[in-house]
Amino acid sequence: MTRDLTRDLSPDQSSDQITDADPIVSSTPGRASETAPENAWLKGDDDDELALVDRWWRAANYLSVGQIYLRSNPLLREPLGASHTKSRLLGHWGTTPGLNFVYAHLNRVIRRDSQNMLFIAGPGHGGPAVVANAWLEGTYSEIYSNVGDDEPGMAELFRQFSYPGGIPSHAAPETPGSISEGGELGYSLAHAYGSVFDNPDLITVVVIGDGEAETGPLAASWHSHNFLDPVADGAVLPILHLNGYKIANPTILARMPEAQLEQLLRGYGHEPHFVTVADPDDTAAAHRDFAAVLDRCLTEIRKIQAARRSATTDGGTGNGESPGGGAAGDGTHDDGAARWPVIVLRSPKGWTGPKVVDGLPVEGTWRSHQVPLSEVRTNPEHLAQLGSGSNRTGRMSSSTTPGGCGRTLRRTRPSAPPDERHPVRERRHAAAGPQAAAVRGPRGRGGTAGSGAGQRDDHAGVVAPRRDQREP
Numbered sequence: 446m447t448r449d450l451t452r453d454l455s456p457d458q459s460s461d462q463i464t465d466a467d468p469i470v471s472s473t474p475g476r477a478s479e480t481a482p483e484n485a486w487l488k489g490d491d492d493d494e495l496a497l498v499d500r501w502w503r504a505a506n507y508l509s510v511g512q513i514y515l516r517s518n519p520l521l522r523e524p525l526g527a528s529h530t531k532s533r534l535l536g537h538w539g540t541t542p543g544l545n546f547v548y549a550h551l552n553r554v555i556r557r558d559s560q561n562m563l564f565i566a567g568p569g570h571g572g573p574a575v576v577a578n579a580w581l582e583g584t585y586s587e588i589y590s591n592v593g594d595d596e597p598g599m600a601e602l603f604r605q606f607s608y609p610g611g612i613p614s615h616a617a618p619e620t621p622g623s624i625s626e627g628g629e630l631g632y633s634l635a636h637a638y639g640s641v642f643d644n645p646d647l648i649t650v651v652v653i654g655d656g657e658a659e660t661g662p663l664a665a666s667w668h669s670h671n672f673l674d675p676v677a678d679g680a681v682l683p684i685l686h687l688n689g690y691k692i693a694n695p696t697i698l699a700r701m702p703e704a705q706l707e708q709l710l711r712g713y714g715h716e717p718h719f720v721t722v723a724d725p726d727d728t729a730a731a732h733r734d735f736a737a738v739l740d741r742c743l744t745e746i747r748k749i750q751a752a753r754r755s756a757t758t759d760g761g762t763g764n765g766e767s768p769g770g771g772a773a774g775d776g777t778h779d780d781g782a783a784r785w786p787v788i789v790l791r792s793p794k795g796w797t798g799p800k801v802v803d804g805l806p807v808e809g810t811w812r813s814h815q816v817p818l819s820e821v822r823t824n825p826e827h828l829a830q831l832g833s834g835s836n837r838t839g840r841m842s843s844s845t846t847p848g849g850c851g852r853t854l855r856r857t858r859p860s861a862p863p864d865e866r867h868p869v870r871e872r873r874h875a876a877a878g879p880q881a882a883a884v885r886g887p888r889g890r891g892g893t894a895g896s897g898a899g900q901r902d903d904h905a906g907v908v909a910p911r912r913d914q915r916e917p
């Protein structure tokens with residue numbers, strides 16, 4: 446269904462070809478090709494870097510498709526047959542390439558900047574995406590030894606997804622690192638803010654579905670940055686994902702004129718940055734545009750934090766006061782409060798999937814929401830489309846198979862010394878206790894916006910005590 450399934454893993458390929466380009470499954474690691482794919486758009490160092498991002502993205506897309514459809518034959522060593530597919534197809538493809546796209550780009554900046562970063566998937570129904578990335582980086586196999594990082598492990602990864610005795614199709618507690626359940630939309634942004642309170646080094650990037658954005662909890666959560674203290678807390682980078690649809694319906698924010706959406710987000714207090722994937726086939730442009738905007742947003746976040754933190758060191762409060770008096774236009778509001786960036790990513794729903802199924806458009810439409818090729822067991826055309834796909838780009842080499850990505854991509858994944866793994870869990874524990882339970886007002890603890898600590902007697906803004914500190 447994705448490009449990776451089209452040419453790179455076409456049933457025509459001999460198993461030798463696949464093994465050569467497939468070091469994850471190869472027993473002879475040295476044989477793997479570690480060169481980047483021959484993309485026409487490879488030019489300089491940045492593009493090399495983006496080529497790796499692209500390969501990660503495509504591998505994650507392949508792994509997502511595999512989870513949704515396959516119960517065996519994970520690398521299509523045999524020509525794809527109906528018996529290799531699951532009899533009951535469940536899962537959400539539409540949101541998945543967008544989640545994989547963001548995840549791949551975050552890896553680049555995490556590695557480059559040694560950034561402590563957390564990814565939250567608002568459209569958590571894109572379970573295949575979070576699982577695929579966790580497997581690709583090795584975390585999944587580390588936690589679940591029955592799902593190894595080799596070919597049998599990949600087979601089990603695919604089989605277990607939304608399968609009796611397996612794993613849920615949504616981001617769930619058993620998904621490595623998950624703190625945001627995928628079943629009920631609306632809480633991702635609130636969870637993102639919760640994760641950065643008292644975590645000054647952490648940046649949480651949260652993808653918000655445009656359908657999810659229509660829920661009450663999410664709509665209200667846009668105000669949460671008012672509770673953020675740039676000195677003592679980390680930062681949240683929201684990515685509003687306008688793929689245009691929520692199940693079978695268009696979304697309000699995707700249909701809203703862009704100027705109005707910009708004003709809306711500015712009204713919430715954010716600095717919006719737009720990335721629009723105008724041509725789904727020009728993935729190189731998409732990577733460049735998104736990488737540039739992501740870098741800009743991180744710079745803005747760090748600028749805000751540096752200014753507030755140095756002001757505090759110099760004797761300022763750090764709470765809503767910019768060092769230079771806070772003239773608007775310098776990353777602050779007129780009152781000096783920080784104007785945090787937000788990314789608006791407009792990309793096609795079901796990006797890279799089949800453009801047309803049964804004569805009807807699928808990529809970029811609501812039809813890609815769940816399982817676009819729904820009859821692979823009974824309809825030979827669907828099966829053929831899954832196996833051979835549309836090969837739209839025609840420029841990726843066989844080294845873009847998940848296995849082919851393995852050696853290169855494993856080198857490019859973020860890594861941390863074992864004692865620094867799972868930073869969120871550790872930091873949440875570190876942050877718990879009397880200090881964390883302090884009441885927050887707008888602009889962080891003891892904010893300057895008139896309703897700071899002491900004025901609030903409800904539960905809003907109170908950081909929840911640790912589970913083991915709650916009343917029984």
Ligand SMILES: Cc1ncc(C[n+]2csc(CCOP(=O)(O)OP(=O)(O)O)c2C)c(N)n1
Nearest residue numbers: 540568628629630654655656657690691692
């Ligand atoms: C509170 C809630 N209401 C309804 C649903 C059912 N539901 C599952 S996916 C979905 C559409 C989500 O659309 P969007 O957030 O835009 O995600 P994407 O388009 O990326 O799939 C809905 C309404 C849900 N999961 N949670």
Ligand SMILES: [Mg+2]
Nearest residue numbers: 655656690691
């Ligand atoms: Mg949507």
